[in-house]
Amino acid sequence: MDKFFQFIQPFTHLGQASKEALVNIAQRWELPKGHLLVQAGTVCHYLYFIEAGLTRTFYDKDGKEVTDWLSAENSIACSIVSFITRKPDIRSIELLEPSILWALPYQPLENLYRQYHEIERLGRLMVSDGLVQLQQRFDDLHFATASQRYQKLLQSHPTFLQRVPLGMIASYLGVTQETLSRIRAQV
Amino acid sequence: MDKFFQFIQPFTHLGQASKEALVNIAQRWELPKGHLLVQAGTVCHYLYFIEAGLTRTFYDKDGKEVTDWLSAENSIACSIVSFITRKPDIRSIELLEPSILWALPYQPLENLYRQYHEIERLGRLMVSDGLVQLQQRFDDLHFATASQRYQKLLQSHPTFLQRVPLGMIASYLGVTQETLSRIRAQV
DNA sequence: CTGATTTTTTGATAAATGTCAAAGGAAATG
DNA sequence: CATTTCCTTTGACATTTATCAAAAAATCAG
Known part of the structure; x- marks a missing residue:
């Protein structure tokens, strides 16, 4: 869990007891590309820290998959x-690459919240x-044009272009694949 | 602060000491319509609980004001x-009605976080x-049509239509005033 | 009450993006 | 390496919404 503790360091300092408590509830998962972490219509029971790999959160809109979020190594998926409200949600999460995850289960985590x-x-x-x-992200969708959003994504996550199919990036940016393809052609 | 404690009741139970600590840092403000709670380009130093009244969060986009959020009595503005990152933000907050607010200042609140x-x-x-x-809200903007968003707002906040000018509601819903006016004409 | 101001509606036109369809490339698999 | 599958691009057209302009309606102040 070294990477996880590195990840949380900017947030707050944890004492040894807290760290150990987290280690005790965390589960290390090594899963193949394509694995479904969360199934649409079910409750999300885990908070995932991605040590290596790439996840995609998506939902179905009129028969088409819309990418809602992308998370790479050293971030949360x-x-x-669903995790907060304990209710089923339309979102699924899948692995776009073989990944190493640390899964923190809801209830044990809640218990630690109370305890520490x-x-x-x-x-x-x-x-x-x-x-x-x-x-x-919300502001971007309000403020920026699709082209600007694409530029921003290139800057903030340059590797996504190689790692994520264009159609998924397009819906993440809120445009169709065809439109994004044309935006790229212009630049 | 009764209304405030009523408001937070669904979240968690507070003991007497915590309540008193909050009372001690909270400031009761009674301000006229039009008052600017937060000025664009500055840091937001308070979390506001609205006991009575109505606030509007907005920013300038190409010379036009875009309404970002609306908060009525018994909610937070x-x-x-800015409050979280301690950095200036483009958003201003103004009062659309004379209001009674409880202002929780950032640093004292942070201290209480540590203490309790x-x-x-x-x-x-x-x-x-x-x-x-x-x-x-983000999902709505992705999922629902402008018309559906308008319907939803009517359901969730029926009083807004009387209390908030159409242009502000339009930009809140992510369309121009003209478009919203046409949407209303169709229904 | 009345003129001034603000808010809302309506119309005409332009721009951006979506949809449908198909072709061209790239990558994976046997 | 050949073939299938998936991914990306391109074209034509339709649709939605924005923009600009002006009229109509509602509200406010003296």
């Missing part, structure tokens, strides 16, 4: 609304960070 | 990204709720 103030704090700061990220 | 596990927990759960709300 989760069907957040430090971990509750970590939770608050991680959710806050998620909120900021989502707001910025 | 805050320039969230209960309050840290409350913070985590409130941010989580904010994340869910934002995600649902």
Whole structure:
């Protein structure tokens, strides 16, 4: 879990006891490309830290798959609304690459929140960070043109272009595959 | 602060000490319509609970004001990204009605997070709720047509139509005022 | 009450993007 | 290496929504 503890370091400091408690509930999963972490219509029971690999959160819209989020190594993947509300959600999560994950199960994590103030704090700061990220994505969708959004993604996640099919990137950016293809042709 | 404590009740239970600590840092503000709570380009230093009134979060886009969020009585208003990141943000918040607010200043609140596990927990759960709300708004913008979004808003906040000018509602829904006017004419 | 201001509606036109269809490339598999 | 499958591009056209402009309606202040 070294990578995970590195990942959370900017959020808050954890004492030895908290760290050990987290290690005790975390499960290391090594899964092949294509594996479905979360199935649409079910409750998401785990928060996933991606040590290596790539995940894609998506949902069905009128028979077409829309990519909602992409997470690469050293980041979190989760069907957040479902995980928080404990209700089924339309989102599925699949692996776009063979991946190594650390899965934190909901209830044990909740227990740690109660038990360790430090971990509750970590939770608050991680959710806050998620909120900021989502707001910025939201702003982009409001503010920027599809072309600008594409440029931004190129800057922030240059590897995605090689790792994720264009159609998935297109729906992530909120346009059709054809439109994104034309945007690229112009640049 | 009764209304505030009622508001947070669904999130978590607070003991007497935590409640008193919150009361001690909260400031009761009574402000007229048009007052600017947060100025674009500055850091948001307070989390506002609205006891009575109505606020509007907005930003400038190419010389036009875009409404980002609307908050009525018994809810929270805050320039969230700025409040969390401690950086200036493009968003302003103004009062659309004379309002009674409880303002929770950032640093004292942070201190209470450290001091009271209960309050840290409350913070985590409130941010989580904010994340869910934002995600649902995001989904709407992806999923629903402008017309459906308008219908939803009518259902969830029927009073907004009387209280908020159409142009602000239009940009909140992500369309121009003219388009929203036409949508209404069709129904 | 009345003129001024703000808000909402309506019309004509332009721009952006989606849809449908098909062809061209790239990558994977036996 | 040949063939199938998946991914990407291109074209023609339809649809949606924005933009610009102006009229109509509602609201506010003296």
